Amino acid sequence: WSSMGVTEADGDPLRPNGQASLLLPMGRNGPAFLAFANFDAIRQWNESTVYATTAAYLATRFAGAKPLYAGNAPVQKLSIPQVRQLQSQLAARGLPVGKIDGIIGEDTRNAVRQVQQQLGLPADGYPDQALLSKL
Structure with a gap:
């Protein structure tokens, strides 16, 4: 991801943490996450993307990660x-x-x-x- 110009929300370089996929639960204008093997493990227990994202984010915050960056623009939601x-x-x-x-x-x-x-x-x-x- 770093080779493609992906950085932390504040512009800091990504830490090398292994293979990851990009997760955009609210589209390209919302928050973005890199999902690692732990995300897949959570989804095996509960398939909900919302649940897995919340659990993984909470775990990273407990480990000292920076607060969530909400994204660039208001995200439109369909009814x-x-x-x-x-x-x-x-x-x-x-x-x-x-x-x-x-x-x-x-x-x-x-x-x-x-x-x-x-x-x-x-x-x-x-x-x-x-x-x-x-x-």
């Missing part, structure tokens, strides 16, 4: 009916979204990433009003 509409439109395009229930799970997030790529949008997996309007 439950809007998420249902999004899921229906993604499913109509042949993308697997799981149950059409207004809840953004892993299947919906993966489908959002796919359609964002198809539409030339940043593929962060976070659905917003702009994506919904383009569908």
